[in-house]
Amino acid sequence: MGWEDRIETKPDVLVGKPVIKGTRLAVELILDELSWGWTYEDILDSYPGLTREDILACLAYAKDAVQSEHVYAAEVEA
Numbered sequence: 001m002g003w004e005d006r007i008e009t010k011p012d013v014l015v016g017k018p019v020i021k022g023t024r025l026a027v028e029l030i031l032d033e034l035s036w037g038w039t040y041e042d043i044l045d046s047y048p049g050l051t052r053e054d055i056l057a058c059l060a061y062a063k064d065a066v067q068s069e070h071v072y073a074a075e076v077e078a
Contacts, residue, residue: 003064007021007058020057027062031058
């Protein structure tokens with residue numbers, strides 16, 4: 001099962017930001033909380049109904065988003 005089974009975007013939910021299916025919890029929110037040092041348990045305690053697999057799907061979504069980015073080196077003047 002991939003993140004596609006747990007993450008969705010809908011124009012009428014959070015202006016189209018990716019959310020965990022069936023919720024209004026943005027992937028961005030979960031990633032923010034993880035970056036602030038929240039544990040999986042902290043997140044699960046704060047959002048009843050959320051599962052560990054939902055959190056992992058957020059991480060997989062972020063990984064795929066970053067992986068598909070193209071980085072171009074800027075020209076450096078000497």
